[in-house]
Amino acid sequence: MSEALSQVPLTSYLLVGLILFSVGLYGALTKRNAVIVLLSIELMLNAVNINLVAFAKHGLYPGITGQIFSLFTITIAAAEVAVGVAILMALYRNRGTVQVDKMDLMKR
Amino acid sequence: MDQMVENAWLIPLFPLAAFVIMVAFGRQLKTTAAYIGILATLASFVLALFTFLERFQEGAETFYQPVHWFSIAGFDVTMGYEVTQLNALMLVIVSLVSMLVHIYSLGYMHGDDRLPVFYQYLALFTFSMLGLVISPNLLQLYIFWELVGVCSFLLVGFYFYKPEARAAAKKAFIVTRIGDVGLFIAIILLFWWTGSFVYNDIFNAVENGVLEPWQITLAAILIFIGAVGKSGQFPLHTWLPDAMEGPTPVSALIHAATMVAAGVYLVAATFDLFAASPTALNVVAYIGGFTAIFAASIGLTQRDIKRVLAYSTVSQLGYMMLALGAAGLIGYAAGIFHLMTHAFFKALLFLAAGSVIHAAHTQNIFEMGGMWKNMKVTGWLFLIGCLAIAGIPPFSGFWSKEEILLSVYHAGRMDLFWIAVLAAFFTAFYMFRLFFVTFTGESNLNHKPEESPVVMTLPMIVLGVLAVVAGFINTPWNPVLGEWLTYGMEGELHVEAPAWISVVTVLFSLAGIGLAWMMYNKKSLSRDWLSGRVPALYQLSYNKYYIDELYDTVFVRPLRGIGIIVNWIDDYVVDGAVRLTGRITDSVAGLGARMQNGQIQTYGLVTVVGLVLLIVGLTVAGGYYK
Numbered sequence: 001m002s003e004a005l006s007q008v009p010l011t012s013y014l015l016v017g018l019i020l021f022s023v024g025l026y027g028a029l030t031k032r033n034a035v036i037v038l039l040s041i042e043l044m045l046n047a048v049n050i051n052l053v054a055f056a057k058h059g060l061y062p063g064i065t066g067q068i069f070s071l072f073t074i075t076i077a078a079a080e081v082a083v084g085v086a087i088l089m090a091l092y093r094n095r096g097t098v099q100v101d102k103m104d105l106m107k108r
Numbered sequence: 109m110d111q112m113v114e115n116a117w118l119i120p121l122f123p124l125a126a127f128v129i130m131v132a133f134g135r136q137l138k139t140t141a142a143y144i145g146i147l148a149t150l151a152s153f154v155l156a157l158f159t160f161l162e163r164f165q166e167g168a169e170t171f172y173q174p175v176h177w178f179s180i181a182g183f184d185v186t187m188g189y190e191v192t193q194l195n196a197l198m199l200v201i202v203s204l205v206s207m208l209v210h211i212y213s214l215g216y217m218h219g220d221d222r223l224p225v226f227y228q229y230l231a232l233f234t235f236s237m238l239g240l241v242i243s244p245n246l247l248q249l250y251i252f253w254e255l256v257g258v259c260s261f262l263l264v265g266f267y268f269y270k271p272e273a274r275a276a277a278k279k280a281f282i283v284t285r286i287g288d289v290g291l292f293i294a295i296i297l298l299f300w301w302t303g304s305f306v307y308n309d310i311f312n313a314v315e316n317g318v319l320e321p322w323q324i325t326l327a328a329i330l331i332f333i334g335a336v337g338k339s340g341q342f343p344l345h346t347w348l349p350d351a352m353e354g355p356t357p358v359s360a361l362i363h364a365a366t367m368v369a370a371g372v373y374l375v376a377a378t379f380d381l382f383a384a385s386p387t388a389l390n391v392v393a394y395i396g397g398f399t400a401i402f403a404a405s406i407g408l409t410q411r412d413i414k415r416v417l418a419y420s421t422v423s424q425l426g427y428m429m430l431a432l433g434a435a436g437l438i439g440y441a442a443g444i445f446h447l448m449t450h451a452f453f454k455a456l457l458f459l460a461a462g463s464v465i466h467a468a469h470t471q472n473i474f475e476m477g478g479m480w481k482n483m484k485v486t487g488w489l490f491l492i493g494c495l496a497i498a499g500i501p502p503f504s505g506f507w508s509k510e511e512i513l514l515s516v517y518h519a520g521r522m523d524l525f526w527i528a529v530l531a532a533f534f535t536a537f538y539m540f541r542l543f544f545v546t547f548t549g550e551s552n553l554n555h556k557p558e559e560s561p562v563v564m565t566l567p568m569i570v571l572g573v574l575a576v577v578a579g580f581i582n583t584p585w586n587p588v589l590g591e592w593l594t595y596g597m598e599g600e601l602h603v604e605a606p607a608w609i610s611v612v613t614v615l616f617s618l619a620g621i622g623l624a625w626m627m628y629n630k631k632s633l634s635r636d637w638l639s640g641r642v643p644a645l646y647q648l649s650y651n652k653y654y655i656d657e658l659y660d661t662v663f664v665r666p667l668r669g670i671g672i673i674v675n676w677i678d679d680y681v682v683d684g685a686v687r688l689t690g691r692i693t694d695s696v697a698g699l700g701a702r703m704q705n706g707q708i709q710t711y712g713l714v715t716v717v718g719l720v721l722l723i724v725g726l727t728v729a730g731g732y733y734k
Contacts, residue, residue, distance in 0.1 A: 025716065029709050037709075104706025 013054035021047035034091075034098040038084050045077045112155070112162045113171040113191045119155050119199055120238035122148040123206075127231035130224060141224035142214045145231050149207035152238060156199040163196045164592060172244055172308070183303055190244035190307075193593050194376055194444065198241040201451045202366045206234040208567035209361040212459055215564035216357050216466060226266060226355070233259035237366050241373065245305035246295045249374075253291065253338070256367050257284055263362060264354040276353040283347035287337015291374075294330035297323070311380040321385065328381050328388035331374060332395075339371025339425045342399040346656055348422055352414040356462030359414060364421050364458050365451040372428045372447050379432070379440055389433045396429025397527045402653075404534035408541070409650040412471045413461050416542050417454070420497065423531060424450050427512055434524050435515035437597060441590035442515045445582050446508035448589075452578050453496035453505055456571035460490040463564055464546060467557035473542060478551035482558065485565050487547050489572045494543045496575045498536035498617045506614070507579030513613055514584065529616055536620030544628035 020043055027040030049070040056066025092098050126148035130141050137144070174186035210230060217223050236259055240252035258281075265277030299305055301323055302313040313319055319327075335341070340348035351363050362368070375382060375392060382388050400423050407419035424446070431443035463486040468476050480487045496505035509532060516525045551557075559565070582589035626633040638646070648654070703714070 029713050029716070100709060101707055103708070106708070107704060107706030 010054055010058040013050055013058070017047040017050040017054070019047075020044075020050065032099050032101055034088050034100050034103075035085075037100055038081060038088070041084075042077060042081065045073055049073050112159045114173075115155065116159050116171070116191050116199075116242065117173070117189045119152045119159070119203065120235050120242060122151040122155075123231045123234035123238065127228055127235060130228045130231060133224075135222070135224050137224045139214070139223065141227040142210065145227040146207065146210045146214075148231060149203060149210050149234055152234070153200070153203040153207045156196075156203045156238075159191060160196045160200045163191065163193065170308075174244065174306070185247065185305065186245065187248050188244050189242045191242070193595055194373070195241045197444065197448065197589075197593070198373055199238060201448055202234070202237050202241060205365040205451055205455050205571075206230070206237070206361060208455070208570055209357045209459070212360075212462070212564050212567040213355075213357040215561045216462055217355065222266075226263075229259055229262045229266070230358075230361070233263065233362060233367070237370070240370060244307060246298065246307070246310075247305040249377075250292065250295055253334070253370065253374075254288065256362075256370065257281065257288065257338075260284075260351070260362050260367055263358040264351045266355055266358070267353065270353065272350075273353040276347075276350040280347040280351045283344050284337040287334045287344055287371075290330045290332075290337070291334025294327045294334065297330070298327050301327075307377065310378075314381055314384050324381060325385040325387045328378070328385050329391055331378055331381070332388065332392055335371030335374045335429075336395065337371070338374070339368050339429070340399075340422045341371070341395055341426060341429060342402055343655070345399065345403060345422050346652075346659065349410075349415050349418040349652075352412070352418050356414065356458060356465060359418070360455045360458030360462065363418065364454040368421060368425060369428075369447050369451060372425060372432065372443065375429065375432050376440060376444055376447075382432070383436070391433070392429050393433030393521070393524060396426045396431075396433055397524045399423065399426030400430055400531040401527050401534070402426075404531045404538070405649055406652050407538040408534060409646060410538075411473055413464065413473050413476075413542060413546065414458070414471055416473075416538055417457055417461055420457075420535060420539065421454055423535060424454065424497070427509070427528065427531070430524060430528060431512040431515060434521045435512075435519040437594050438515040438518065438590065439512070440597075441582070441587065441593050442508065442511035444593055445511055445589055449496070449504040449508040449575070449578050452571055453493045453503075453575040456489060456568060456575050457493035457497065459564070459568045459571065460486050460493060463560040463568065464490070464557075466560055466564070468553055469555075470553075473545045475552050476546045477549045477553070478547070479557055480547040481551075482556060483547075483560075485559055486568070489565075489568045490543060490547065492572045492575055494539040497539055498621060499532055499613065500617060500621075501614065502576075502579065504575050504577070504579035507583060510584070510610055510613065511582065511587075511590075513609060517609055529613055532613055533616040533620045536617040537624050540621045540624035541628050544624055548629050 024040045024043030024045075024047060027043065028037050031037050031040060052066040052070040052073070054066075056063060056070075059066070088098055091103065095102070123145075126144050129144055130137060133141075170190055170192045172188070172190040174188035177185045177187040179185065210227070213226065213230065217226055220226065233256060236252050236255035240249055240256060243249040243252060261277050261281040264280050265273050267273045268277075295305065298310055301319055302310050304310060304313075314324060337344045348363060348368065352359055354363070382392065403419045403422035403426060407416050407423065410416045410419060428443040428446050428450070431439040431446065433439070435442065464476065464479060464483065465471055467483060467486075468479065470476065492503065496503035499506045499509040501507075513525065513528055513532075516528060623633075627635055627637075636646075651657075703710070
């Protein structure tokens with residue numbers, strides 16, 4: 001299994017990361033529902049994770065660092081989602097909506 | 109005791125201190141302000157009088173005390189003070205008249221709630237005028253020259269709620285400014301040519317031939333233009349009669365006795381410069397002579413008591429200029445002598461006129477009449493003033509006017525002599541027209557006028573006494589003042605003139621008085637025996653030769669036209685450009701503001717687009733670390 005995976009060239013990993021990131025970015029910028037936006041951000045973070053792991057194996061200086069960093073990212077993403085959802089709950093209680101385009105307080 | 113002159117610099121500082129105190133405490137002082145002003149001017153007067161007496165006894169050299177002021181391009185400019193015969197006399201006149209006017213105003217301005225402001229202005233004026241007189245150099249003089257102009261502006265416009273007063277104040281300021289420009293150019297030129305502002309340095313330069321004749325003439329004439337503006341000489345006389353919109357004590361102090369005499373003083377103070385240029389002297393003499401007769405002829409028909417007096421002031425100042433310009437050293441002495449007597453009797457006339465106005469509540473003489481019955485004191489004093497200005501012996505005006513006529517005759521200037529005699533005839537006529545119409549006949553007032561309080565009559569009495577006796581200081585057989593004034597100056601002073609001159613001039617004056625008596629008192633001669641026959645002449649005189657209208661058409665309207673055009677250019681071209689810039693910025697900002705819509709996703713998009721552009725740019729350019 002690991003033999004087969006290490007046969008896959010770096011470009012393919014990066015391509016998957018790129019596609020994942022782009023989908024996440026698109027979602028984060030276009031979706032009106034804040035929950036979907038949060039999910040899209042998770043996608044972008046995962047794209048980064050793929051990159052990190054891929055470079056850890058196939059990069060110029062292969063090592064364990066990239067994998068450890070990806071663990072950090074996952075942890076932080078979990079914390080971020082917890083905070084984000086908490087904010088969403090608070091917003092929903094106050095304003096009765098989770099639509100992103102309704103939240104334009106920054107205009108003022 | 110030390111010499112008094114060493115303390116002469118204090119003389120202008122008393123009124124300045126009074127001014128500062130009054131400004132610091134403002135209107136809460138009420139009438140206390142008046143007493144502060146009176147005390148300050150009294151102190152000035154006492155000091156000036158002692159200085160004068162000391163010099164009069166000792167006939168000392170000029171006392172000159174310079175202090176370093178600043179250096180510019182290698183030239184040391186000094187300020188300081190000097191005491192000469194001329195300005196010692198001026199100091200006394202100015203501080204005395206100022207003190208009397210301060211006292212008089214206590215009665216005249218009684219009940220005016222801006223009385224402290226009035227006294228502030230008066231104190232500032234007194235300071236400026238004394239400073240002007242005591243200045244030893246032209247630069248310092250110019251500063252005070254402008255300061256008295258400002259005070260004149262403030263005081264003419266004291267009743268600023270009256271549109272006429274506002275207009276008159278502006279006119280007084282702007283018209284005199286035309287003359288001031290001449291003086292300013294003269295000062296710059298003299299500094300350029302001689303490297304000094306100090307009178308004596310300039311006179312030395314003139315004496316040693318540093319200056320070319322044309323330079324002397326040019327500088328003298330430019331200085332004279334300044335004097336023309338201040339002293340209301342033709343063609344810049346128009347502001348002075350309008351300045352009568354100010355309170356009457358102000359007219360007495362500024363527009364009769366002191367400030368308007370500053371022009372004459374200036375010519376006298378720079379007399380050495382003028383004396384070196386016959387052309388400049390001729391200009392002075394002929395402008396003075398023309399003004400004397402011109403203003404007198406306007407005074408014949410005016411109906412406002414103060415305006416008649418104003419034209420007579422213009423006319424008398426013309427007399428002084430005439431004497432200064434036409435008759436050399438005796439003319440100089442005669443001119444200053446007349447300045448002194450004129451200050452007394454004209455201040456008296458104005459204060460008496462103020463007393464009349466105070467009682468009658470009108471300035472039109474044909475609305476008065478019969479004031480003699482109720483205002484004996486004022487009436488007598490006004491009569492003394494009229495006799496003095498008409499040149500009836502033994503009143504002071506007789507001696508000084510006589511001196512002028514004699515000196516002009518002696519100098520052989522017969523044209524100017526006869527002009528002056530004719531002007532004297534006019535003067536006698538219009539002054540007694542004023543007197544008879546105001547004080548005799550039936551009263552046209554619908555209330556009974558009351559004599560003014562003592563605080564007003566007392567200063568008038570002092571001036572009245574001076575108007576009677578001041579002439580004896582300089583009689584033809586014993587010209588004490590003249591000799592003293594011209595101490596150390598070269599030239600002859602004693603005049604041999606036929607006795608018929610005195611007789612003729614007095615006869616002319618008496619004829620003027622007699623004519624006025626017949627027309628306005630006895631009424632044996634119809635009032636319009638002349639004006640009815642030659643209405644054009646009457647209209648010409650009554651409308652002041654249409655000079656104001658002429659200036660209005662020739663200068664004011666075209667300038668206003670240019671002003672409108674320039675204003676239009678300013679509004680639409682200059683401001684248009686500014687507004688265009690503003691509008692562009694505004695629309696760019698509007699665009700930016702529309703982006704600021706609070707939509708977090710838009711912000712994110714813009715950020716991504718920016719990032720992409722940056723990366724594309726770097727890629728195309730080949731990277732940052734090339």
